[in-house]
Amino acid sequence: MAHNWSSARKRRLPPNWRQLRQQVLRRDPTCVLCRVRQSTIADHVRAMTDDHRLEALQGVCDPCHRQKTAREGAAARAAAVQPGRRRPPESHPGLL
Numbered sequence: 001m002a003h004n005w006s007s008a009r010k011r012r013l014p015p016n017w018r019q020l021r022q023q024v025l026r027r028d029p030t031c032v033l034c035r036v037r038q039s040t041i042a043d044h045v046r047a048m049t050d051d052h053r054l055e056a057l058q059g060v061c062d063p064c065h066r067q068k069t070a071r072e073g074a075a076a077r078a079a080a081v082q083p084g085r086r087r088p089p090e091s092h093p094g095l096l
């Protein structure tokens, strides 16, 4: 495979990320999204940013994080194509 390490997409984590993550999980012991499950992931409030301040991070659980990631991916795809809009197969008879 080619050297496709284009770092644009890859989020750079700071050297103290582990420590930051611990702080986030300590501050948000419960997932901020569902408020039910235990936080296991320090998530960026705004996706695709290099903002690693504590205020820019939130504790989330794994299922919510996966959903959020999937939604962000879906939103990006939806911007390109618009799925889910089904038109009836027959054309309107009164249409001129």
Ligand SMILES: [Zn+2]
Binding pocket: 031, 032, 033, 034, 035, 036, 037, 060, 061, 062, 063, 064, 065
């Ligand atoms: Zn959750």
